[in-house]
Amino acid sequence: MSTPEGGARRADAVRNRQLALEAATGLLAEPGTAPTVEAIAKRAGLGAGTVVRAFGGKDALLDAAVSGLLEPVVRCGTELLAQLGPVRALRPFLEELIAFQSAHHGVNAYLEGVDLPAVTALRTELVAVVHEMITGAQAEGAIRTDLDPAVVTTLIGRTAYAIARTPAPAEGLTDAYLTVLTDGLRRP
Amino acid sequence: MSTPEGGARRADAVRNRQLALEAATGLLAEPGTAPTVEAIAKRAGLGAGTVVRAFGGKDALLDAAVSGLLEPVVRCGTELLAQLGPVRALRPFLEELIAFQSAHHGVNAYLEGVDLPAVTALRTELVAVVHEMITGAQAEGAIRTDLDPAVVTTLIGRTAYAIARTPAPAEGLTDAYLTVLTDGLRRP
Amino acid sequence: MSTPEGGARRADAVRNRQLALEAATGLLAEPGTAPTVEAIAKRAGLGAGTVVRAFGGKDALLDAAVSGLLEPVVRCGTELLAQLGPVRALRPFLEELIAFQSAHHGVNAYLEGVDLPAVTALRTELVAVVHEMITGAQAEGAIRTDLDPAVVTTLIGRTAYAIARTPAPAEGLTDAYLTVLTDGLRRP
Amino acid sequence: MSTPEGGARRADAVRNRQLALEAATGLLAEPGTAPTVEAIAKRAGLGAGTVVRAFGGKDALLDAAVSGLLEPVVRCGTELLAQLGPVRALRPFLEELIAFQSAHHGVNAYLEGVDLPAVTALRTELVAVVHEMITGAQAEGAIRTDLDPAVVTTLIGRTAYAIARTPAPAEGLTDAYLTVLTDGLRRP
DNA sequence: AATGAATGAGGGTTCATTCAT
DNA sequence: GATGAATGAACCCTCATTCAT
Structure with a gap:
């Protein structure tokens, strides 16, 4: 619908996707740091589940x-x-x-x-x-x-x-x- | 034969070391196959412990x-x-x-x-x-x-x-x- | 209830920590039973990973x-x-x-x-x-x-x-x- | 039989038993050193199999x-x-x-x-x-x-x-x- | 009979994924 | 929808025992 809440969630989802992406990229740039889901999530300030769900794996x-x-x-x-x-x-x-x-x-x-x-x-x-x-x-x-x-x-x-x-x-x-x-x- | 008895088993050990080495090399040559200890052992026809013990890790x-x-x-x-x-x-x-x-x-x-x-x-x-x-x-x-x-x-x-x-x-x-x-x- | 949402899951975590603790204590009280992580986890009705993660080792x-x-x-x-x-x-x-x-x-x-x-x-x-x-x-x-x-x-x-x-x-x-x-x- | 060889072997067996025993005792006296069969065997100058066989476990x-x-x-x-x-x-x-x-x-x-x-x-x-x-x-x-x-x-x-x-x-x-x-x- | 390498079950730990909250 | 604790399979390694030599 045109509910603002739906839009807000969607915006949040997009933002979280971006956060996870940036965190993963940053981790990838630092050799020696294993890009585990948890490490990515921590760096992104997100939960581990969110990171996985945002990309499906x-x-x-x-x-x-x-x-x-x-x-x-x-x-x-x-x-x-x-x-x-x-x-x-x-x-x-x-x-x-x-x-x-x-x-x-x-x-x-x-x-x-x-x-x-x-x-x-x-x-x-x-x-x-x-x-x-x-x-x-x-x-x-x-x-x-x-x-x-x-x-x-x-x-x-x-x-x-x-x-x-x-x-x-x-x-x-x-x-x-x-x-x-x-x-x-x-x-x- | 004239093989000294003390060397008999060692010959087998050397052979198994070589088998493990070859298995690891073979696995390394095939991208996509992780060279886990178990995979190496299986390929070499050996037990997992043998592979580890033969090299110390x-x-x-x-x-x-x-x-x-x-x-x-x-x-x-x-x-x-x-x-x-x-x-x-x-x-x-x-x-x-x-x-x-x-x-x-x-x-x-x-x-x-x-x-x-x-x-x-x-x-x-x-x-x-x-x-x-x-x-x-x-x-x-x-x-x-x-x-x-x-x-x-x-x-x-x-x-x-x-x-x-x-x-x-x-x-x-x-x-x-x-x-x-x-x-x-x-x-x- | 008025329980803050952030604390909801944590309550479960605390409870499981306690369960693991009690299981370990119980096992310690029974000589002859080795307090392996798996034994503790089984007794606590938890997974092995949970027990380790809850205490860090x-x-x-x-x-x-x-x-x-x-x-x-x-x-x-x-x-x-x-x-x-x-x-x-x-x-x-x-x-x-x-x-x-x-x-x-x-x-x-x-x-x-x-x-x-x-x-x-x-x-x-x-x-x-x-x-x-x-x-x-x-x-x-x-x-x-x-x-x-x-x-x-x-x-x-x-x-x-x-x-x-x-x-x-x-x-x-x-x-x-x-x-x-x-x-x-x-x-x- | 009265074969000297049989007697020698038996004497050897007794001696090895004693060696294993002394090694185990020595290891037991040193806290921090796990008395593994291999450690005992090494200290006794025997093979691991010999140590086990001498006592049956x-x-x-x-x-x-x-x-x-x-x-x-x-x-x-x-x-x-x-x-x-x-x-x-x-x-x-x-x-x-x-x-x-x-x-x-x-x-x-x-x-x-x-x-x-x-x-x-x-x-x-x-x-x-x-x-x-x-x-x-x-x-x-x-x-x-x-x-x-x-x-x-x-x-x-x-x-x-x-x-x-x-x-x-x-x-x-x-x-x-x-x-x-x-x-x-x-x-x- | 002695050897010591091979075995394989079992140890603690990590981690991608799931799911109750 | 986001969370992060729970899961459990898989990892590497240890070690009492076995067995070919």
């Missing part, structure tokens, strides 16, 4: 949390691609990707062997963006064409991810990575 | 399992370095490293936040080997010198590892990686 | 259970001391101590080598009470002064405890103990 | 070990009784009993709820000895007769035992105990 919560981290990165990639074109978009996109993921080391430790549909979908999207950058750059002759664009996409995805996840990364690691990658992708 | 078992995977790779690196010199050793070493580790994707998911002394020691050794290859190659002028060798070492370590851990890697991924890396490390 | 539960037994005895000693003075307080206090502890034979079998802070604190208090009775009685010339009051305190504590813990005590054991003790403490 | 081993401790004490009591008569035997016997048991604090922690026939038998014997001392002393008019000798026996058994088991006993505790007991048993 812990996996779904993690799915949402990680998606929330990944989504702006993917969007950023799409926008960069539209604004700068494939050739010039790649490097700033990777910088963004690495910088963003660097802040969330703890993420993957608890994700192995769990089915996270939203994350999977976003990863697919992300791969598509990179793929388009690569094929575009190859079509413009900006990078080498002797490598399968799909393979290069995988290559970039994996390595960029690895650089981002480096614990206590040495100063200049990202720069070095991008330098080597850029030069390595140049026409031979 | 689950962590020690995992340490041994992962060490066992890493050790031949490190040794291979040392030998290649001695036989071929830093410049020519790098690529075959990375091929070996990637090929070997490719078979064990699940390894790291259960290693976050656990203290594995033997693995840590081997990783240090491995880093040292790569570091020597890089500094050697730089000294000979074979690769670019505008990058800090320590950073390059980290870069290679992380990315090679990521390539090796790629699930269902595309055909030619390793080749593409090595090609891009080699060209990217050339003098600019 | 088995040791803490035992600490609470034994403290609960000891506390009224100590309080009784303090009150008797205040009301009757050291000379006349000793005997009724020992009667109380023995009578109360008699009901809980099994207690100490499972306490060796465990750190129970609350119990230790209460024991210290109890020793202090007895010590004050002894020194007071000596000062008044009511009992012999050729023995170190600290030693006498230990002596009484140990022996009274032993009398209390006697399995299937003979009729008149406590009386005989108190008679012998009283006469033995008289001025020679 | 851990309980039987503990029974034998504790009996071994108790037996000389009982024998000492019998001899003192025969040599000195009931009146003069009591005090030196208690001194012996306390001194001997003092060295084996750890004993009882692992005995609650276990059936140890030999120990029970010895305890019965010990009680009989004390009982005879008490009744004898009463008959001679050396101690008070207003207390049931059976009760006094229990009283002495329990308290002497408690004094012996006192952890870190104060200097003079045993003396104080014997003084109070002696005076308390005098004719009123």
Whole structure:
């Protein structure tokens, strides 16, 4: 109905969802802290039951949390691609990707062997963006064409991810990575 | 036979230790399967207690399992370095490293936040080997010198590892990686 | 009712805590029955996890259970001391101590080598009470002064405890103990 | 048969029994060290199986070990009784009993709820000895007769035992105990 | 007969989920 | 709808006993 109470509850539910999400994200960013439901609930100032109920299970919560981290990165990639074109978009996109993921080391430790549909979908999207950058750059002759664009996409995805996840990364690691990658992708 | 009696049972123990090790390794290679003590024991055809007792704890078992995977790779690196010199050793070493580790994707998911002394020691050794290859190659002028060798070492370590851990890697991924890396490390 | 909603569930929790405590106490009173967490939980009609969670560990539960037994005895000693003075307080206090502890034979079998802070604190208090009775009685010339009051305190504590813990005590054991003790403490 | 080998084996078995017994006794004397079969076996320089087989189970081993401790004490009591008569035997016997048991604090922690026939038998014997001392002393008019000798026996058994088991006993505790007991048993 | 590795039940504890309040 | 205590399965580990050697 149009009862204000119903709306208030709904608003509360939405707010709690957000609180749980932020708590999970925060916990994921701190390696060494296990993102148990109780820990998430405590950080969110909610009850454990609320956290579970808001998402229908812990996996779904993690799915949402990680998606929330990944989504702006993917969007950023799409926008960069539209604004700068494939050739010039790649490097700033990777910088963004690495910088963003660097802040969330703890993420993957608890994700192995769990089915996270939203994350999977976003990863697919992300791969598509990179793929388009690569094929575009190859079509413009900006990078080498002797490598399968799909393979290069995988290559970039994996390595960029690895650089981002480096614990206590040495100063200049990202720069070095991008330098080597850029030069390595140049026409031979 | 002429086997000393005292060694008879020990031979069995050694064999069972090996079985447990292999079971753990196998489980580690299959992402999605948690390497619980019971799962390892079942796969090895042993009792749970036996597995624990043989290593003194689950962590020690995992340490041994992962060490066992890493050790031949490190040794291979040392030998290649001695036989071929830093410049020519790098690529075959990375091929070996990637090929070997490719078979064990699940390894790291259960290693976050656990203290594995033997693995840590081997990783240090491995880093040292790569570091020597890089500094050697730089000294000979074979690769670019505008990058800090320590950073390059980290870069290679992380990315090679990521390539090796790629699930269902595309055909030619390793080749593409090595090609891009080699060209990217050339003098600019 | 007018019970605040926040306190509703807590009331149940308190009740279950009490149930667990009583179950542990009961088990402690029956020698031969090991007070395992599961046994306690079963007796209390609770789940094993609940029992652990309610106290934060088995040791803490035992600490609470034994403290609960000891506390009224100590309080009784303090009150008797205040009301009757050291000379006349000793005997009724020992009667109380023995009578109360008699009901809980099994207690100490499972306490060796465990750190129970609350119990230790209460024991210290109890020793202090007895010590004050002894020194007071000596000062008044009511009992012999050729023995170190600290030693006498230990002596009484140990022996009274032993009398209390006697399995299937003979009729008149406590009386005989108190008679012998009283006469033995008289001025020679 | 009269085969020397058969005799040797038997001799070995006897020797191993003794070794296991001594090891168990030693472990029992050290509070804080759990007398697990493996610990006993290690201390005895034997295999775990040997230790178990020699006695038919851990309980039987503990029974034998504790009996071994108790037996000389009982024998000492019998001899003192025969040599000195009931009146003069009591005090030196208690001194012996306390001194001997003092060295084996750890004993009882692992005995609650276990059936140890030999120990029970010895305890019965010990009680009989004390009982005879008490009744004898009463008959001679050396101690008070207003207390049931059976009760006094229990009283002495329990308290002497408690004094012996006192952890870190104060200097003079045993003396104080014997003084109070002696005076308390005098004719009123 | 001795060995000691293997066993497996049972210990305490953690944690995602459920449900009475 | 939110709560957080209760649940109970699953975790790792210990240890008395067994049994192949």
